[in-house]
Amino acid sequence: MSVRDYSLEEVHRQISALPEDLSALAAPAAKAAAKAARRLGAPRRLVLLGSGDSLFAAIAALPAFAAAGIRGRAMSGGAFLTRVPSPVTCGGPATVVGISASGGNPTVLEAMAEAGRLGHPTVAVTCAADGRLARAADTAVVLAPGSSAPSPGIRTYQAMLLSLLHLAQAWGWTEAGAPAALDPGPLARAQRLSILGARATADAVAQLLAPVPLVQLVSGVSALGTARYLAAKFSETAGVPAMAADDEDWWHVHRFGHDVRHPVLFFLTPGPGRARALEFARRTAARSPLIVVAAEGDEEARAVGALTVPTAARIVGTVRPLVDAAVAAPLALALARHLGRLPFCRQ
The missing domain is CATH 3.40.50.10490 (Glucose-6-phosphate isomerase like protein; domain 1)
Known part of the structure:
Protein backbone atom coordinates (compact mmCIF):
# COMPACT_ATOMS: atom_id res chain seq x y z
CA MET A 1 0.00 0.00 0.00
CA ALA A 178 -23.60 -1.76 34.20
CA PRO A 179 -26.78 -2.78 32.32
CA ALA A 180 -27.20 0.81 31.11
CA ALA A 181 -23.51 1.65 30.80
CA LEU A 182 -23.28 0.54 27.17
CA ASP A 183 -26.51 2.24 26.10
CA PRO A 184 -25.47 3.59 22.68
CA GLY A 185 -27.69 6.68 22.86
CA PRO A 186 -25.91 8.51 25.70
CA LEU A 187 -22.53 7.25 24.54
CA ALA A 188 -23.03 8.52 20.99
CA ARG A 189 -24.18 11.92 22.27
CA ALA A 190 -21.15 12.10 24.55
CA GLN A 191 -18.86 11.18 21.67
CA ARG A 192 -20.27 13.97 19.52
CA LEU A 193 -19.60 16.46 22.30
CA SER A 194 -16.03 15.18 22.72
CA ILE A 195 -15.37 15.34 18.98
CA LEU A 196 -16.71 18.90 18.84
CA GLY A 197 -14.52 19.88 21.80
CA ALA A 198 -11.45 18.34 20.21
CA ARG A 199 -12.09 19.97 16.85
CA ALA A 200 -12.59 23.37 18.49
CA THR A 201 -9.20 23.21 20.21
CA ALA A 202 -7.24 21.09 17.71
CA ASP A 203 -5.63 23.96 15.77
CA ALA A 204 -4.31 25.51 18.98
CA VAL A 205 -2.99 22.10 20.10
CA ALA A 206 -1.29 21.65 16.72
CA GLN A 207 0.44 25.02 16.97
CA LEU A 208 1.82 24.11 20.39
CA LEU A 209 2.99 20.65 19.35
CA ALA A 210 4.36 21.36 15.87
CA PRO A 211 7.87 22.43 17.06
CA VAL A 212 8.17 19.57 19.57
CA PRO A 213 10.56 16.75 18.53
CA LEU A 214 8.78 14.21 20.76
CA VAL A 215 5.22 14.58 21.98
CA GLN A 216 5.01 13.43 25.61
CA LEU A 217 1.64 12.23 26.90
CA VAL A 218 1.00 11.45 30.56
CA SER A 219 -2.00 9.80 32.21
CA GLY A 220 -3.16 7.97 35.27
CA VAL A 221 -3.24 4.19 34.98
CA SER A 222 -6.95 4.11 34.12
CA ALA A 223 -6.42 6.27 31.02
CA LEU A 224 -3.12 4.77 29.86
CA GLY A 225 -4.64 2.73 27.03
CA THR A 226 -6.31 5.86 25.66
CA ALA A 227 -3.12 7.92 26.04
CA ARG A 228 -1.13 5.28 24.14
CA TYR A 229 -3.79 5.27 21.44
CA LEU A 230 -3.49 9.05 21.04
CA ALA A 231 0.30 8.75 20.83
CA ALA A 232 -0.12 6.18 18.06
CA LYS A 233 -2.44 8.50 16.11
CA PHE A 234 0.08 11.34 16.32
CA SER A 235 2.76 9.06 14.88
CA GLU A 236 0.62 7.38 12.21
CA THR A 237 -1.38 10.41 11.07
CA ALA A 238 1.10 13.26 11.46
CA GLY A 239 4.45 11.46 11.39
CA VAL A 240 5.34 12.83 14.82
CA PRO A 241 7.23 10.74 17.39
CA ALA A 242 5.06 10.41 20.50
CA MET A 243 5.12 8.36 23.66
CA ALA A 244 2.72 7.85 26.57
CA ALA A 245 3.75 7.14 30.15
CA ASP A 246 1.80 6.75 33.34
CA ASP A 247 2.14 9.63 35.77
CA GLU A 248 4.66 7.92 38.06
CA ASP A 249 6.99 6.92 35.22
CA TRP A 250 6.73 10.44 33.87
CA TRP A 251 7.65 12.11 37.14
CA HIS A 252 10.33 9.66 38.26
CA VAL A 253 12.00 9.03 34.89
CA HIS A 254 10.91 10.73 31.68
CA ARG A 255 10.68 14.33 32.84
CA PHE A 256 14.46 14.39 33.16
CA GLY A 257 14.80 13.95 29.41
CA HIS A 258 12.15 16.51 28.56
CA ASP A 259 12.87 20.05 27.36
CA VAL A 260 10.91 22.22 29.81
CA ARG A 261 10.06 24.68 27.02
CA HIS A 262 7.93 22.05 25.29
CA PRO A 263 4.33 21.30 26.28
CA VAL A 264 3.27 18.07 27.95
CA LEU A 265 -0.15 16.58 27.22
CA PHE A 266 -1.91 15.28 30.33
CA PHE A 267 -5.02 13.08 30.41
CA LEU A 268 -7.03 14.17 33.44
CA THR A 269 -10.36 12.61 32.51
CA PRO A 270 -12.56 11.01 35.20
CA GLY A 271 -11.52 7.63 36.55
CA PRO A 272 -9.44 5.92 39.21
CA GLY A 273 -6.11 7.65 39.72
CA ARG A 274 -7.26 11.02 38.40
CA ALA A 275 -6.44 12.80 41.69
CA ARG A 276 -2.88 11.51 41.62
CA ALA A 277 -2.48 12.41 37.94
CA LEU A 278 -3.75 15.90 38.75
CA GLU A 279 -1.07 16.28 41.42
CA PHE A 280 1.68 15.28 38.97
CA ALA A 281 0.16 17.68 36.43
CA ARG A 282 0.39 20.52 38.96
CA ARG A 283 4.04 19.73 39.60
CA THR A 284 4.72 19.60 35.85
CA ALA A 285 2.88 22.87 35.21
CA ALA A 286 5.41 24.64 37.42
CA ARG A 287 8.10 23.97 34.82
CA SER A 288 6.36 23.32 31.45
CA PRO A 289 3.19 24.38 29.62
CA LEU A 290 0.43 21.76 29.77
CA ILE A 291 -2.22 20.65 27.29
CA VAL A 292 -4.93 19.01 29.37
CA VAL A 293 -7.59 16.56 28.19
CA ALA A 294 -10.32 16.79 30.82
CA ALA A 295 -14.07 16.56 31.29
CA GLU A 296 -15.94 19.72 30.39
CA GLY A 297 -16.42 21.84 33.48
CA ASP A 298 -13.48 20.33 35.38
CA GLU A 299 -12.08 23.56 36.78
CA GLU A 300 -9.30 21.83 38.75
CA ALA A 301 -7.89 20.36 35.55
CA ARG A 302 -8.42 23.55 33.57
CA ALA A 303 -6.48 25.53 36.16
CA VAL A 304 -3.24 23.63 35.49
CA GLY A 305 -3.41 23.69 31.70
CA ALA A 306 -2.27 26.31 29.23
CA LEU A 307 -4.90 24.77 26.93
CA THR A 308 -7.75 22.37 27.71
CA VAL A 309 -9.32 19.86 25.31
CA PRO A 310 -12.81 19.24 26.73
CA THR A 311 -14.52 15.85 26.69
CA ALA A 312 -18.07 14.97 27.68
CA ALA A 313 -18.50 15.03 31.43
CA ARG A 314 -21.38 12.71 32.29
CA ILE A 315 -20.01 9.34 31.14
CA VAL A 316 -18.25 7.60 34.01
CA GLY A 317 -16.84 4.20 34.80
CA THR A 318 -15.34 1.59 32.54
CA VAL A 319 -17.02 2.81 29.34
CA ARG A 320 -15.22 6.14 29.62
CA PRO A 321 -12.50 5.13 27.07
CA LEU A 322 -15.13 5.08 24.29
CA VAL A 323 -15.68 8.80 24.90
CA ASP A 324 -12.10 9.88 25.59
CA ALA A 325 -10.61 8.05 22.61
CA ALA A 326 -12.79 10.15 20.32
CA VAL A 327 -10.48 13.16 20.83
CA ALA A 328 -7.41 11.34 19.48
CA ALA A 329 -7.95 11.46 15.73
CA PRO A 330 -9.15 15.11 15.61
CA LEU A 331 -6.00 16.26 17.40
CA ALA A 332 -3.76 14.12 15.18
CA LEU A 333 -5.56 15.31 12.05
CA ALA A 334 -5.02 18.97 12.94
CA LEU A 335 -1.32 18.35 13.58
CA ALA A 336 -0.96 16.56 10.23
CA ARG A 337 -2.62 19.48 8.45
CA HIS A 338 -0.42 21.98 10.28
CA LEU A 339 2.71 20.08 9.25
CA GLY A 340 1.49 19.36 5.71
CA ARG A 341 1.73 15.58 6.06
CA LEU A 342 -0.29 12.54 5.07
CA PRO A 343 -0.76 9.45 7.25
CA PHE A 344 2.28 7.16 7.36
CA CYS A 345 4.23 9.61 5.17
CA ARG A 346 7.43 9.90 7.21
CA GLN A 347 8.70 6.58 5.86
Whole structure:
Protein backbone atom coordinates (compact mmCIF):
# COMPACT_ATOMS: atom_id res chain seq x y z
CA MET A 1 0.00 0.00 0.00
CA SER A 2 1.40 3.41 -1.00
CA VAL A 3 1.27 6.59 1.04
CA ARG A 4 -0.79 7.96 -1.84
CA ASP A 5 -3.60 5.62 -0.80
CA TYR A 6 -4.04 7.61 2.42
CA SER A 7 -5.77 10.95 2.79
CA LEU A 8 -6.62 13.35 5.56
CA GLU A 9 -10.14 13.55 4.15
CA GLU A 10 -10.64 9.86 5.03
CA VAL A 11 -9.37 10.51 8.56
CA HIS A 12 -11.99 13.27 8.85
CA ARG A 13 -14.73 10.96 7.53
CA GLN A 14 -13.85 8.23 9.99
CA ILE A 15 -13.93 10.65 12.92
CA SER A 16 -17.38 11.83 11.86
CA ALA A 17 -18.61 8.23 11.58
CA LEU A 18 -17.75 7.23 15.16
CA PRO A 19 -21.06 8.15 16.88
CA GLU A 20 -23.12 6.54 14.12
CA ASP A 21 -20.94 3.43 14.27
CA LEU A 22 -21.44 3.25 18.02
CA SER A 23 -25.21 3.25 17.61
CA ALA A 24 -25.19 0.75 14.75
CA LEU A 25 -22.73 -1.70 16.31
CA ALA A 26 -24.07 -1.87 19.85
CA ALA A 27 -26.67 -4.59 19.23
CA PRO A 28 -24.39 -6.79 17.05
CA ALA A 29 -21.62 -6.46 19.65
CA ALA A 30 -23.93 -7.49 22.48
CA LYS A 31 -25.22 -10.48 20.50
CA ALA A 32 -21.77 -11.71 19.46
CA ALA A 33 -20.35 -11.26 22.97
CA ALA A 34 -23.27 -13.11 24.57
CA LYS A 35 -22.78 -16.01 22.15
CA ALA A 36 -19.06 -16.22 22.96
CA ALA A 37 -19.77 -16.08 26.69
CA ARG A 38 -22.30 -18.92 26.45
CA ARG A 39 -19.86 -20.99 24.44
CA LEU A 40 -16.98 -20.75 26.93
CA GLY A 41 -18.48 -19.69 30.23
CA ALA A 42 -16.98 -17.01 32.46
CA PRO A 43 -13.22 -17.33 32.97
CA ARG A 44 -11.42 -16.96 36.25
CA ARG A 45 -8.37 -15.56 34.50
CA LEU A 46 -8.01 -13.73 31.23
CA VAL A 47 -5.15 -12.84 28.90
CA LEU A 48 -5.73 -10.20 26.22
CA LEU A 49 -3.31 -10.24 23.28
CA GLY A 50 -2.74 -7.53 20.68
CA SER A 51 -0.34 -5.14 19.00
CA GLY A 52 -0.68 -1.40 18.51
CA ASP A 53 -4.32 -0.30 18.58
CA SER A 54 -5.44 -3.79 19.56
CA LEU A 55 -3.18 -3.77 22.62
CA PHE A 56 -4.28 -0.26 23.57
CA ALA A 57 -7.94 -1.31 23.36
CA ALA A 58 -7.12 -4.28 25.58
CA ILE A 59 -5.48 -2.04 28.19
CA ALA A 60 -8.46 0.34 28.10
CA ALA A 61 -10.90 -2.56 28.58
CA LEU A 62 -9.13 -4.23 31.52
CA PRO A 63 -11.14 -2.33 34.20
CA ALA A 64 -14.38 -3.68 32.72
CA PHE A 65 -13.16 -7.25 33.10
CA ALA A 66 -12.04 -6.48 36.65
CA ALA A 67 -15.58 -5.23 37.34
CA ALA A 68 -16.79 -8.66 36.19
CA GLY A 69 -14.55 -10.27 38.80
CA ILE A 70 -12.07 -11.54 36.22
CA ARG A 71 -8.33 -11.16 36.72
CA GLY A 72 -6.92 -10.00 33.43
CA ARG A 73 -3.63 -9.08 31.77
CA ALA A 74 -2.95 -7.34 28.48
CA MET A 75 0.23 -8.07 26.55
CA SER A 76 1.63 -8.46 23.07
CA GLY A 77 1.59 -11.80 21.33
CA GLY A 78 5.37 -11.90 21.46
CA ALA A 79 5.43 -11.39 25.22
CA PHE A 80 2.91 -14.21 25.63
CA LEU A 81 5.00 -16.57 23.51
CA THR A 82 8.07 -16.05 25.68
CA ARG A 83 6.23 -17.34 28.75
CA VAL A 84 3.14 -19.28 27.67
CA PRO A 85 1.43 -20.39 30.89
CA SER A 86 0.63 -24.08 31.24
CA PRO A 87 -2.81 -24.82 32.71
CA VAL A 88 -1.11 -27.38 34.96
CA THR A 89 1.35 -24.92 36.49
CA CYS A 90 -0.95 -21.90 36.76
CA GLY A 91 -3.96 -23.47 38.42
CA GLY A 92 -6.16 -24.16 35.43
CA PRO A 93 -6.73 -22.71 31.97
CA ALA A 94 -6.91 -19.00 31.27
CA THR A 95 -9.16 -17.72 28.52
CA VAL A 96 -6.95 -16.11 25.87
CA VAL A 97 -8.46 -13.33 23.77
CA GLY A 98 -6.64 -12.47 20.56
CA ILE A 99 -7.41 -9.02 19.18
CA SER A 100 -6.69 -8.00 15.59
CA ALA A 101 -8.84 -5.76 13.40
CA SER A 102 -7.60 -7.39 10.21
CA GLY A 103 -7.54 -10.88 11.71
CA GLY A 104 -4.08 -11.40 10.29
CA ASN A 105 -1.59 -10.26 12.95
CA PRO A 106 1.03 -13.04 12.69
CA THR A 107 2.28 -12.80 16.28
CA VAL A 108 -1.21 -12.88 17.73
CA LEU A 109 -2.07 -15.84 15.48
CA GLU A 110 1.00 -17.73 16.65
CA ALA A 111 0.25 -16.96 20.29
CA MET A 112 -3.37 -18.07 19.91
CA ALA A 113 -2.30 -21.32 18.28
CA GLU A 114 0.11 -22.05 21.13
CA ALA A 115 -2.56 -21.19 23.71
CA GLY A 116 -5.00 -23.59 22.06
CA ARG A 117 -2.40 -26.34 21.85
CA LEU A 118 -1.87 -26.10 25.61
CA GLY A 119 -5.59 -26.27 26.34
CA HIS A 120 -6.45 -22.63 26.97
CA PRO A 121 -9.87 -21.58 25.58
CA THR A 122 -9.48 -18.93 22.88
CA VAL A 123 -11.63 -16.03 21.70
CA ALA A 124 -11.01 -13.86 18.65
CA VAL A 125 -11.98 -10.19 18.68
CA THR A 126 -11.75 -8.91 15.14
CA CYS A 127 -13.36 -6.91 12.36
CA ALA A 128 -12.81 -9.67 9.77
CA ALA A 129 -15.30 -12.54 9.78
CA ASP A 130 -13.25 -14.47 7.22
CA GLY A 131 -9.86 -13.63 8.75
CA ARG A 132 -7.45 -16.26 10.01
CA LEU A 133 -7.93 -15.21 13.63
CA ALA A 134 -11.69 -15.77 13.63
CA ARG A 135 -11.22 -19.20 12.04
CA ALA A 136 -8.47 -20.23 14.45
CA ALA A 137 -10.22 -19.43 17.76
CA ASP A 138 -12.74 -21.52 19.67
CA THR A 139 -15.23 -18.68 19.29
CA ALA A 140 -15.18 -15.16 17.89
CA VAL A 141 -16.65 -11.72 18.46
CA VAL A 142 -16.71 -10.16 14.99
CA LEU A 143 -17.69 -6.52 14.67
CA ALA A 144 -17.15 -4.82 11.33
CA PRO A 145 -17.72 -1.05 11.14
CA GLY A 146 -18.22 -1.14 7.37
CA SER A 147 -16.00 -0.47 4.40
CA SER A 148 -13.62 2.47 4.51
CA ALA A 149 -10.70 3.79 2.52
CA PRO A 150 -7.22 3.20 3.99
CA SER A 151 -6.69 5.10 7.22
CA PRO A 152 -4.99 4.88 10.60
CA GLY A 153 -7.18 2.79 12.87
CA ILE A 154 -10.12 4.93 14.02
CA ARG A 155 -13.39 3.12 13.35
CA THR A 156 -11.70 -0.27 13.81
CA TYR A 157 -10.24 0.76 17.18
CA GLN A 158 -13.68 1.67 18.43
CA ALA A 159 -15.12 -1.60 17.13
CA MET A 160 -12.52 -3.66 19.00
CA LEU A 161 -12.91 -1.68 22.22
CA LEU A 162 -16.70 -1.95 22.00
CA SER A 163 -16.43 -5.72 21.47
CA LEU A 164 -14.25 -6.10 24.55
CA LEU A 165 -16.56 -4.04 26.74
CA HIS A 166 -19.57 -6.09 25.64
CA LEU A 167 -17.63 -9.27 26.29
CA ALA A 168 -16.92 -8.07 29.83
CA GLN A 169 -20.61 -7.31 30.28
CA ALA A 170 -21.60 -10.75 28.99
CA TRP A 171 -19.18 -12.31 31.49
CA GLY A 172 -20.86 -10.69 34.47
CA TRP A 173 -19.80 -7.08 34.71
CA THR A 174 -21.20 -5.97 38.07
CA GLU A 175 -20.20 -2.32 38.15
CA ALA A 176 -23.00 -0.04 39.38
CA GLY A 177 -25.21 0.87 36.44
CA ALA A 178 -23.60 -1.76 34.20
CA PRO A 179 -26.78 -2.78 32.32
CA ALA A 180 -27.20 0.81 31.11
CA ALA A 181 -23.51 1.65 30.80
CA LEU A 182 -23.28 0.54 27.17
CA ASP A 183 -26.51 2.24 26.10
CA PRO A 184 -25.47 3.59 22.68
CA GLY A 185 -27.69 6.68 22.86
CA PRO A 186 -25.91 8.51 25.70
CA LEU A 187 -22.53 7.25 24.54
CA ALA A 188 -23.03 8.52 20.99
CA ARG A 189 -24.18 11.92 22.27
CA ALA A 190 -21.15 12.10 24.55
CA GLN A 191 -18.86 11.18 21.67
CA ARG A 192 -20.27 13.97 19.52
CA LEU A 193 -19.60 16.46 22.30
CA SER A 194 -16.03 15.18 22.72
CA ILE A 195 -15.37 15.34 18.98
CA LEU A 196 -16.71 18.90 18.84
CA GLY A 197 -14.52 19.88 21.80
CA ALA A 198 -11.45 18.34 20.21
CA ARG A 199 -12.09 19.97 16.85
CA ALA A 200 -12.59 23.37 18.49
CA THR A 201 -9.20 23.21 20.21
CA ALA A 202 -7.24 21.09 17.71
CA ASP A 203 -5.63 23.96 15.77
CA ALA A 204 -4.31 25.51 18.98
CA VAL A 205 -2.99 22.10 20.10
CA ALA A 206 -1.29 21.65 16.72
CA GLN A 207 0.44 25.02 16.97
CA LEU A 208 1.82 24.11 20.39
CA LEU A 209 2.99 20.65 19.35
CA ALA A 210 4.36 21.36 15.87
CA PRO A 211 7.87 22.43 17.06
CA VAL A 212 8.17 19.57 19.57
CA PRO A 213 10.56 16.75 18.53
CA LEU A 214 8.78 14.21 20.76
CA VAL A 215 5.22 14.58 21.98
CA GLN A 216 5.01 13.43 25.61
CA LEU A 217 1.64 12.23 26.90
CA VAL A 218 1.00 11.45 30.56
CA SER A 219 -2.00 9.80 32.21
CA GLY A 220 -3.16 7.97 35.27
CA VAL A 221 -3.24 4.19 34.98
CA SER A 222 -6.95 4.11 34.12
CA ALA A 223 -6.42 6.27 31.02
CA LEU A 224 -3.12 4.77 29.86
CA GLY A 225 -4.64 2.73 27.03
CA THR A 226 -6.31 5.86 25.66
CA ALA A 227 -3.12 7.92 26.04
CA ARG A 228 -1.13 5.28 24.14
CA TYR A 229 -3.79 5.27 21.44
CA LEU A 230 -3.49 9.05 21.04
CA ALA A 231 0.30 8.75 20.83
CA ALA A 232 -0.12 6.18 18.06
CA LYS A 233 -2.44 8.50 16.11
CA PHE A 234 0.08 11.34 16.32
CA SER A 235 2.76 9.06 14.88
CA GLU A 236 0.62 7.38 12.21
CA THR A 237 -1.38 10.41 11.07
CA ALA A 238 1.10 13.26 11.46
CA GLY A 239 4.45 11.46 11.39
CA VAL A 240 5.34 12.83 14.82
CA PRO A 241 7.23 10.74 17.39
CA ALA A 242 5.06 10.41 20.50
CA MET A 243 5.12 8.36 23.66
CA ALA A 244 2.72 7.85 26.57
CA ALA A 245 3.75 7.14 30.15
CA ASP A 246 1.80 6.75 33.34
CA ASP A 247 2.14 9.63 35.77
CA GLU A 248 4.66 7.92 38.06
CA ASP A 249 6.99 6.92 35.22
CA TRP A 250 6.73 10.44 33.87
CA TRP A 251 7.65 12.11 37.14
CA HIS A 252 10.33 9.66 38.26
CA VAL A 253 12.00 9.03 34.89
CA HIS A 254 10.91 10.73 31.68
CA ARG A 255 10.68 14.33 32.84
CA PHE A 256 14.46 14.39 33.16
CA GLY A 257 14.80 13.95 29.41
CA HIS A 258 12.15 16.51 28.56
CA ASP A 259 12.87 20.05 27.36
CA VAL A 260 10.91 22.22 29.81
CA ARG A 261 10.06 24.68 27.02
CA HIS A 262 7.93 22.05 25.29
CA PRO A 263 4.33 21.30 26.28
CA VAL A 264 3.27 18.07 27.95
CA LEU A 265 -0.15 16.58 27.22
CA PHE A 266 -1.91 15.28 30.33
CA PHE A 267 -5.02 13.08 30.41
CA LEU A 268 -7.03 14.17 33.44
CA THR A 269 -10.36 12.61 32.51
CA PRO A 270 -12.56 11.01 35.20
CA GLY A 271 -11.52 7.63 36.55
CA PRO A 272 -9.44 5.92 39.21
CA GLY A 273 -6.11 7.65 39.72
CA ARG A 274 -7.26 11.02 38.40
CA ALA A 275 -6.44 12.80 41.69
CA ARG A 276 -2.88 11.51 41.62
CA ALA A 277 -2.48 12.41 37.94
CA LEU A 278 -3.75 15.90 38.75
CA GLU A 279 -1.07 16.28 41.42
CA PHE A 280 1.68 15.28 38.97
CA ALA A 281 0.16 17.68 36.43
CA ARG A 282 0.39 20.52 38.96
CA ARG A 283 4.04 19.73 39.60
CA THR A 284 4.72 19.60 35.85
CA ALA A 285 2.88 22.87 35.21
CA ALA A 286 5.41 24.64 37.42
CA ARG A 287 8.10 23.97 34.82
CA SER A 288 6.36 23.32 31.45
CA PRO A 289 3.19 24.38 29.62
CA LEU A 290 0.43 21.76 29.77
CA ILE A 291 -2.22 20.65 27.29
CA VAL A 292 -4.93 19.01 29.37
CA VAL A 293 -7.59 16.56 28.19
CA ALA A 294 -10.32 16.79 30.82
CA ALA A 295 -14.07 16.56 31.29
CA GLU A 296 -15.94 19.72 30.39
CA GLY A 297 -16.42 21.84 33.48
CA ASP A 298 -13.48 20.33 35.38
CA GLU A 299 -12.08 23.56 36.78
CA GLU A 300 -9.30 21.83 38.75
CA ALA A 301 -7.89 20.36 35.55
CA ARG A 302 -8.42 23.55 33.57
CA ALA A 303 -6.48 25.53 36.16
CA VAL A 304 -3.24 23.63 35.49
CA GLY A 305 -3.41 23.69 31.70
CA ALA A 306 -2.27 26.31 29.23
CA LEU A 307 -4.90 24.77 26.93
CA THR A 308 -7.75 22.37 27.71
CA VAL A 309 -9.32 19.86 25.31
CA PRO A 310 -12.81 19.24 26.73
CA THR A 311 -14.52 15.85 26.69
CA ALA A 312 -18.07 14.97 27.68
CA ALA A 313 -18.50 15.03 31.43
CA ARG A 314 -21.38 12.71 32.29
CA ILE A 315 -20.01 9.34 31.14
CA VAL A 316 -18.25 7.60 34.01
CA GLY A 317 -16.84 4.20 34.80
CA THR A 318 -15.34 1.59 32.54
CA VAL A 319 -17.02 2.81 29.34
CA ARG A 320 -15.22 6.14 29.62
CA PRO A 321 -12.50 5.13 27.07
CA LEU A 322 -15.13 5.08 24.29
CA VAL A 323 -15.68 8.80 24.90
CA ASP A 324 -12.10 9.88 25.59
CA ALA A 325 -10.61 8.05 22.61
CA ALA A 326 -12.79 10.15 20.32
CA VAL A 327 -10.48 13.16 20.83
CA ALA A 328 -7.41 11.34 19.48
CA ALA A 329 -7.95 11.46 15.73
CA PRO A 330 -9.15 15.11 15.61
CA LEU A 331 -6.00 16.26 17.40
CA ALA A 332 -3.76 14.12 15.18
CA LEU A 333 -5.56 15.31 12.05
CA ALA A 334 -5.02 18.97 12.94
CA LEU A 335 -1.32 18.35 13.58
CA ALA A 336 -0.96 16.56 10.23
CA ARG A 337 -2.62 19.48 8.45
CA HIS A 338 -0.42 21.98 10.28
CA LEU A 339 2.71 20.08 9.25
CA GLY A 340 1.49 19.36 5.71
CA ARG A 341 1.73 15.58 6.06
CA LEU A 342 -0.29 12.54 5.07
CA PRO A 343 -0.76 9.45 7.25
CA PHE A 344 2.28 7.16 7.36
CA CYS A 345 4.23 9.61 5.17
CA ARG A 346 7.43 9.90 7.21
CA GLN A 347 8.70 6.58 5.86
